[in-house]
Amino acid sequence: MDHRTADAPPSHARVELAIAKDGVALGRVRIVDGESAALELVATGSEAAELKEHFDAAIAKGWFGVDMHETTPSGGRGALATRMYHPTDRDYAVGVERWLRSAENLDVTVVAAMP
Numbered sequence: 001m002d003h004r005t006a007d008a009p010p011s012h013a014r015v016e017l018a019i020a021k022d023g024v025a026l027g028r029v030r031i032v033d034g035e036s037a038a039l040e041l042v043a044t045g046s047e048a049a050e051l052k053e054h055f056d057a058a059i060a061k062g063w064f065g066v067d068m069h070e071t072t073p074s075g076g077r078g079a080l081a082t083r084m085y086h087p088t089d090r091d092y093a094v095g096v097e098r099w100l101r102s103a104e105n106l107d108v109t110v111v112a113a114m115p
Contacts, residue, residue: 015093016112019051024050028111029100031093036062053106057071060095062087066098 011026017029019039026048027041041048041105058064063086070078085095093113 004037014112014114015100015110017093017097017100018111020109021047021051021062023107026106029055029096034087036060036087037092039095040061043048051104051106058082058099058103063100066093066095066102068102 003096014033016030017031019026019029024043024045024047026043027035027039029039031037037055039052039059041052063084065082065084067080067082070081072078083095085092085099089095097108097110100108
């Protein structure tokens with residue numbers, strides 16, 4: 001099934017995520033509907049450099065995958081699958097947040113969500 005929303009009207013929603021690891025701020029991610037997420041680093045250490053390298057390799061190319069369990073019809077935990085996200089998906093910002101939390105094991109806080 002294609003999860004992209006080419007037929008949906010653009011909402012121009014913006015989301016900003018604050019990224020930290022072990023209590024240390026690393027950067028912010030800005031997301032605008034229909035565009036790839038953008039990372040702005042606020043730290044200069046090796047963890048910030050590693051975040052930028054991984055972010056550029058995974059997110060900045062426009063689409064990325066997050067490994068997660070499917071939900072069974074009864075609401076339980078199902079098989080492991082990779083959910084692909086594209087900037088035109090309605091839940092792209094959720095996907096970026098999931099990727100940062102699961103793949104990179106980072107603390108993510110939604111700083112702003114504007115319609």
